[in-house]
Amino acid sequence: MAGETNRGTDRDAVADDRALKARHRALWASGDYPAVAAEIIPSLGPELVAACGVAAGDRVLDVAAGSGNAAIPAAATGAVVTASDLTPELFDEGRRLAGERGVTLEWVEADAEALPSADDSFDIVMSCVGAMFAPHHQATADELIRVARPGGRIGLISWTPEGFIGHLFATVKPYAPPPPPGASPPPLWGSEDHVRELFGERVADLSMRRRSVRMDHCASPLEFREYWKRNYGPTIAAYRFTSEHPERVEALDRDFLEFLTVWNRSDDTGSTAYDAEYLLVTATKR
Template sequence: MTTQNSATEADRALKAKHRAMWAQGDYPSLAAEVIPSLGAVLVEACGVRSGQRVLDVGAGSGNAAIPAALAGADVVASDLTPELFEAGRRVAGQQGVELSWQEADAEALPFGDAEFDTVLSCVGVMFAPHHQQAAGELVRVCRPGGTIGLLNWTPQGFIGRMFATMKPYAPPPPPGAQPPPLWGDEDHVRALLGDRVTDVRAERRTVRVDRFETPEAFRDYFKDRYGPTITVYKNIAGDPERTAALDRDLADLARDGDLSTGGGGTVLEWEYLLCTARRAG
């Protein structure tokens, strides 16, 4: 009993850290300004339509939930960090749609079995630390024959390389936690979902990001707005040399990935895995 209670306390502490990480900075503005199209891509791939009940897991400020609501679905946007909901409610109101917003842990969703026609996540569930638990919940709350749709950054793509770049400067991960970009590996996702799903379709695509004038502008934008990057910088805040090294490494990452031909700012292509499946049964 003591061991179980200790594990529960450790998990609560871990989730509290995750919530705090995403509450800092300004992820809603980053999602709206840098990757505004991705949610709609996932909604279209899932075939969301009027009359369906849809759950967005790790919804943030509604990058996918709002397009699903615009398609006429009855949508629940769930996230561990409810601080992100205010921006989402504002955007939903501006676009004239209503949806529900509910605080929820992706590894222990507060919904009934087979409650939703479509369960989706756009660069959200990938940040749950225990991948198998989260995958099990995605399947559990989806009705038999319903759709599970995922859009996640790949390990070899730009954001996957960004996490690899930050790793030497980050605090060590807690025991059992898995790297987020693994959700962008098709074999990993297939193994997580297993024989509980059928008709798996996976495709690697890219999104073009051309809003940063320089590699340094990309770095500074993420230092200011992106929770994981902010957390890594906080971890080394007392070490000016390591901070300067991370500054260089992140700018070099963008410089190496720059596809511009000169004079037009920094142009990046960020790779993601788009995956859809049907719940078996």
């Protein structure tokens, strides 16, 4: 009887995880994340590729690659690139962009917490504001390390808790669906202590640098609020979660606009500027 109970518990855990990942896939398939990557943070992918030292012939895995904002620049170096993501709906735009650049790469549907790759498969494993959104951070870190070869490089860009995106999430959180049990907040990947704990002694040459990217795409905080509501999956999910309660939608609109107004660094009417801090991490697998 105990064995049957354990098997039942295991089946329930597997079913729960599949349901969780299905929700995550739907979240990132909503809106237009490729537009966000191209219009708001186009510089981050090439920066990560340069930080990892990607070169011709390197076997590269981009985890949670989205539409390829890092994978495509990596392929442009002559590297052999696999772009993996839980949300294959993003791949069509990625293939189109890769075609425009004249590069080829492999696109693979994959969960960052259970990558379909053998141990020690890649010279470089990287993720640009992608793997940080997998709910279980230790499982994700373990996979990033597992699939890198000994002596291979691991590179990450993650939003920090203290930065613009970290505060955006904090603003939206009271209106968003509750996180699943055991999930960690995505911006924790932008905390140096958290990264050290996740990687432990399995990496060497761990470098962590805080940098920022300026977001100045919209003319006003109100326009930028509507941009996030229209294009960014986590924001869309919060508004959907509150949609049956008009007073909460109104409160979210108010709080979101106030946040964007306070964080606007532009003094010029008709423009905005937001400096979004991120943590650039590079390491070598022992």
